[in-house]
Amino acid sequence: MKASHYWHCFVGIQTREWLRFWQQRTRFASALVRPLLWLVVFAAGFRAVLGISIIPPYETYITYETYIAPGLCGMIILFNSMQGALSMVYDRELGSMRVLLMSPLPRPFLLVTKLLAMGVVSIGQVYVFLLLALLVDVEPPLWGYLAILPALILTSLMLGALGLLIATWIKQLENFAGVMNFVIFPMFFMSSALYPLWRMNEASPWLYWICQFNPFTHAVEAIRFSLYLEWNPTAYGITAGVTVVLAVFATAGFRPQRTRILGSKAA
């Protein structure tokens, strides 16, 4: 296999994802409505909740809008990844996933490329969201917008791999509602996205530990620290570690045999 083959395949998968995105432009807009509602409506009600303690990476008191903005960036990627998982189930049912996996290139390459392609769309949404967040005075330093890029890529790979893993195990499209209840909501609410963990610790120590074990917490913290030009090796380390583990399991799960078995069951 030459490098040009890999490149050709990479471009092909990216293009397909962009074409799919272009055909679902309204999805791009509607995916932004959710975090914007949280930012503008929910955060307005809780405006005075924070401002009691200064926590890194912030150097002074912040509004609740400022606090939840990085968590909502994570939320955009989380929902998109699960949406991606749904589309993979769909692809499999329609057989187009098998077409992709018939490529002679290594399967992990194909799958990681697919995850990256999905990630690019999510990251575009995150940047549009952050631009809109300027309207409610969420104003991180200018370089922060660039500094979050590695954290956003890592987060989308981690959550994409999780989505892939879920897609492997979902037997039918109808089961996807369960993903919402058992993956998205617990991951989002039991994290540092909406409230600082010291607050959680005051309310309930065991809940605090669940949040600590939630990889989404660390992805959000990696985004938060990067956005304010601070380096958080723990958050990055855990997010990267979990990404590798999930990616290994997910690519292993996508062995053709399993796909065939699941495919035949679904059919």
Add this chain to the structure above:
Amino acid sequence: MNRLLKRTALATMIGLSGPAMASMAYVSNEKDNTLSIIDTNTQEVVETIDVGQRPRGILLSKDHSKLYICASDDDTVQIMDLATRKIVDTLPSGEDPEQFALHPNNKHLYISNEDDAIVTVVDVSTKDVLAQIDVGVEPEGMAVSPDGKWAVNTSETTSMLHWINTETFEIEKNIVVGQRPRHVEFSKDSKVAWASAEIGGTVHIIDVDNLEQIHEMTFKVPGVNQDRVQPVGIELTSDGKYAFIALGPSNHVAVVDAQTYEVLDYLLVGARVWQLDLDKDEKHLYTTNGVSGDVSIIDIEDMRVIKSIKVGRYPWGVVIDPTS
């Protein structure tokens, strides 16, 4: 976005310019009986000094060589030599001094004595008590106009501003303002005085020539209960552009257009923001936040809080020495 671009430009400018002369901010910590000294260049506490009991009001001598400290529970005013940072003397102050103001002649110190309902005038060079002026119940805020003509005292319970002629030491006029007036600040040209009323939640702007109120301001901080909006400290920029009002337990500082009296913004700082002071080139405003025990720094150009620094317990007053 515009602000962001400005900030980058500013950051570049700061990066290019060399280190400036350090100027120190002094903060009185009411519950720790200490004074925190902040280097305004590094924005860090460089020293904490023990002073008298319950230090509250602090001010600089006009030649910036001394710092006067109201040690309320010691019933005295302490004098600190800024070169050595040692308490070198004390002044008679009457009982429970909380706020005071120094006449531009650098001699006459006007001290409000809350428990006795009087204002004591002390000559700082001879330590003589020049006058004790009866004012309303619970005198609190104290200010002397930059032209030296007027000393104004606020009495908390009587809700009045008492205008004292600094030549005769007699009250010439009383102006009723909102409940519990706390602080008075004169414009640099002595033409206008701003007075805050803590419980009334108002700020009163007085025309000094006629001694009449020309405007009354109220504040509404989004998301904060109205009874927590309690104006206390006031600071005016010397270009007459902005007024900053510390809004106490609302944890916000109001940024006001000093010409139109329109509130431009509310900036989130620490808990129970009390007093304010500008640094020497008026680029930053320092606020003492009593309950959270810190000092917040506001960047005036960006109109943004950039940092909060831990100091002692219940920081009360802050003054910045422009010459150090």
